Amino acid sequence: MMIRTIDGQALGEEVQIARLESGAQIAVAAKPGFSTSAGYVGLRYGSTDTRFSLKDGTELHVPDGSAHFLEHKLFEGREEKVFDRFGKLGAQFNGGTGFRSTNYYFQSASNFEACLEVLLDFVQRPLITEDRVEKEKGIIEQEVRMYEDDPNYRGLFLLHRALFHQHPIRITPGGAVSEVRRTTAADLQACFDAFYVPSNLVLSLSGDFDPTEVLEKASALVGDSTPPGTKKIYPSEPRTIAHARLEDTFSVTRPHVWLGCRDEVGVGLGEPLLRRRIESSLVLDLALDWSTKRHEDLYEKGILDDTFSMYYSCDEDWSYAVLSGQTENPEQFLEGVRMALADFVQVGPQAEDVERVRRAAWGSVVSGIQTPSALASSVLSSLLLNQEPFGALAVLESIQLEDLHQRAKELLNPARFSEALILPS
Amino acid sequence: MPLLQSLPKAHSLAPGFDLLVHPDSRFKRGMVQFSFDCSLDGQSPARTLLSQVLPQGTQQYPSRRMLSRRTEELYGSGFHFGGSRAGDTHRMELQLDWLADRFLPEGQSISKNVLQLGYDLLSDPFHDEGKPFSETVVAREQDQLLRQIRSMKDDRTAFADERFLFHLCQGEPMGNSPWGTEEAVKALTLSCLESARQHLLQKAPLTVVAVGPVDEAALIAFLSKHFVSPALRDTEPVQVQKTPGALREVHEVHDVDQAKFHFGFRIPTPTSPEEMEALGLANLVLGGGIQGRLFREIREKKSLAYGIGSQLQTRKGLLTVSAGIDGSSYSEVRDEVLTQIRDIQEGGVQEEELEMAYAAIENALQGLADSPGGLANYIAREHRLGFHRSPQERIDRLRDYGSEQLAEAACSWKPDLVYLLSAEGEKS
Numbered sequence: 001m002m003i004r005t006i007d008g009q010a011l012g013e014e015v016q017i018a019r020l021e022s023g024a025q026i027a028v029a030a031k032p033g034f035s036t037s038a039g040y041v042g043l044r045y046g047s048t049d050t051r052f053s054l055k056d057g058t059e060l061h062v063p064d065g066s067a068h069f070l071e072h073k074l075f076e077g078r079e080e081k082v083f084d085r086f087g088k089l090g091a092q093f094n095g096g097t098g099f100r101s102t103n104y105y106f107q108s109a110s111n112f113e114a115c116l117e118v119l120l121d122f123v124q125r126p127l128i129t130e131d132r133v134e135k136e137k138g139i140i141e142q143e144v145r146m147y148e149d150d151p152n153y154r155g156l157f158l159l160h161r162a163l164f165h166q167h168p169i170r171i172t173p174g175g176a177v178s179e180v181r182r183t184t185a186a187d188l189q190a191c192f193d194a195f196y197v198p199s200n201l202v203l204s205l206s207g208d209f210d211p212t213e214v215l216e217k218a219s220a221l222v223g224d225s226t227p228p229g230t231k232k233i234y235p236s237e238p239r240t241i242a243h244a245r246l247e248d249t250f251s252v253t254r255p256h257v258w259l260g261c262r263d264e265v266g267v268g269l270g271e272p273l274l275r276r277r278i279e280s281s282l283v284l285d286l287a288l289d290w291s292t293k294r295h296e297d298l299y300e301k302g303i304l305d306d307t308f309s310m311y312y313s314c315d316e317d318w319s320y321a322v323l324s325g326q327t328e329n330p331e332q333f334l335e336g337v338r339m340a341l342a343d344f345v346q347v348g349p350q351a352e353d354v355e356r357v358r359r360a361a362w363g364s365v366v367s368g369i370q371t372p373s374a375l376a377s378s379v380l381s382s383l384l385l386n387q388e389p390f391g392a393l394a395v396l397e398s399i400q401l402e403d404l405h406q407r408a409k410e411l412l413n414p415a416r417f418s419e420a421l422i423l424p425s
Numbered sequence: 426m427p428l429l430q431s432l433p434k435a436h437s438l439a440p441g442f443d444l445l446v447h448p449d450s451r452f453k454r455g456m457v458q459f460s461f462d463c464s465l466d467g468q469s470p471a472r473t474l475l476s477q478v479l480p481q482g483t484q485q486y487p488s489r490r491m492l493s494r495r496t497e498e499l500y501g502s503g504f505h506f507g508g509s510r511a512g513d514t515h516r517m518e519l520q521l522d523w524l525a526d527r528f529l530p531e532g533q534s535i536s537k538n539v540l541q542l543g544y545d546l547l548s549d550p551f552h553d554e555g556k557p558f559s560e561t562v563v564a565r566e567q568d569q570l571l572r573q574i575r576s577m578k579d580d581r582t583a584f585a586d587e588r589f590l591f592h593l594c595q596g597e598p599m600g601n602s603p604w605g606t607e608e609a610v611k612a613l614t615l616s617c618l619e620s621a622r623q624h625l626l627q628k629a630p631l632t633v634v635a636v637g638p639v640d641e642a643a644l645i646a647f648l649s650k651h652f653v654s655p656a657l658r659d660t661e662p663v664q665v666q667k668t669p670g671a672l673r674e675v676h677e678v679h680d681v682d683q684a685k686f687h688f689g690f691r692i693p694t695p696t697s698p699e700e701m702e703a704l705g706l707a708n709l710v711l712g713g714g715i716q717g718r719l720f721r722e723i724r725e726k727k728s729l730a731y732g733i734g735s736q737l738q739t740r741k742g743l744l745t746v747s748a749g750i751d752g753s754s755y756s757e758v759r760d761e762v763l764t765q766i767r768d769i770q771e772g773g774v775q776e777e778e779l780e781m782a783y784a785a786i787e788n789a790l791q792g793l794a795d796s797p798g799g800l801a802n803y804i805a806r807e808h809r810l811g812f813h814r815s816p817q818e819r820i821d822r823l824r825d826y827g828s829e830q831l832a833e834a835a836c837s838w839k840p841d842l843v844y845l846l847s848a849e850g851e852k853s
Contacts, residue, residue, distance in 0.1 A: 034795050035429070035795050087716035089788075090787050132615055139731055232470045252579045306569060359500055359501070364501030366528050370452055371795045
């Protein structure tokens, strides 16, 4: 077992990270004086991983939504429901399926070790049967339908279909109801065997405890099987957008509009991705946040209102910015936003503005890991993306004015803009 | 654990104006929460519009842009001003938070600047010469509020919540939305807004809760200087209690994929900590989380819902159940809710259920020590209830309540209204 310590002095935190022989990573961060402790398990396996090959070359293609379905089934436990096991311990817990990762967590005030045992037991030892899978379909169908009722959710995936030709993030994490209905126990078992293995697992723990003792305890609970040799298969994605505009209708009172700005290619994982994410977020803040004249002008003209929002999303092989809002006049909205972005690219960021948004981002990073749960979650996210925990501050401090201007020119290129509109039916 | 045993330091700064402080140097951010409790009444639309107008600027920072720049300069300090419905109360809250001094360059401190900014927001709004506000800003925000009201239907869950409360509490203040009708918003003038603002500053009951790295003495001095008004502040709004008659059922049609189910019960408002604890435990056993019977029976055993749970509004005297279901399962879900409540009333609760409820409450109370927001809400709630219990005090007495007390608490739940929002033709 190799152990290293990362000192996040500016944040007042420290974390020890061990890599076991099986390939699993365990991060332990002590939070003296805090009452709760938290445990997060993450696997680098998400909703987009529906095609993969096994060591013997067999290629599998499972239904959309399989990772999410599997997450549901893991909570059923083997002998006893996970709800009951955590319930008896009084712990808070949940799980979530993203495009490229699946996470499970607990937070407990007085039963840390017992909760840790439950967490590592149910994610490594499920019982998946046809009966259990059939019974879950009604529940997942209700969850899928709940999301389908949300115009923002519909619009985001319409935008994904406009931005990307074949990339699996075009599909919602839960999958369509028809895909849920055709999922079998064999599909889910195959996904579990392929991805729920120690080499693909990250465990992140935080609380008022002795890190050495906890590391020893946790290491003993993680299995030691060898990597199964699974290879994920993704379709080849062109560097261009799929559609300049897609429209759909839904029962809404006024149009919901999205403008997506796609990066040509991803930059992989690790520090390049962290840098790209931070630079891109700062670019959006500098271009069109509340503190900009551009936003003020559009707001005062009634082109933007309080429904306007923007963010940047990225992973290994995709990244894009989304700017969205509701409006009676979609063309005016889109033209206004496009012109504001073009203006920012032309003028470039100003030094005074950069220092101000950098300062705000710094405050947000420092205070974003206030509790054991937030700290464990943050460390998990970093490790799943092959990034150094607490690395955001160093990147933030190193960014230069010209870096941001360059990032703006790359990201805010109208040749890779897509529009998605949900219009009243 | 000392943190859980301690009560916040309480200061009555004037009649109807209380400060509760829980200093805690572990947290990286300090926070102060101002709660102005008003009635949900004809003034509510003005207060809602005010919550959109005030963040548009102060005289010193005369636009939303300038205010945003200022908060960025203050290391991303937060200020949020908004309103919500708490039973028959329209609660207006200003929340401020800032980075602790130890994370700032040596010698810097920003808490006073953030407090001043928050106060300026309320006391010195950007205005035209000789007027209380900018007419342009008010007209723009009025339009925006009207658009929000018209587009409420687009958020199906929020729309169903609103329609349910409208029917459940018709004729009571809680049946009114905080934003009112389009007509009420259109009729608002600068004078209405100014009257609402002055009411908050001088007359509305005010509770301030501060948690984290806060300078208590400086905070008291600041609040005494700015918020102690010559006029006496009002007492808190009275909550209207209602005894239901026969069970009412309301079905409305909307373009939804998943039907939204709500069930409202009237409960007596607890008058003692003992009644309150028994009620909380009984609700937890019914539907207060994944250990609740509703989750187990309706989701896990019958696969009829993805999420289902029950919530208490103790001061108002309401217990509500909500779920997203297939409309064709309506009768089955309604009957199952009634069956589960009847079982608790007649048969009490099982030992295992009780243990899980104890464990959940213990964990939640212990966890408060790590959550500034949770702690602030807990402190404010205990203050409003007049109970002033420390989390540890509650933990120590939790096991005094057994199956009998929980069944007794549940016996007072009276079904009032079942509501379903579903697509045309989709109801059993």
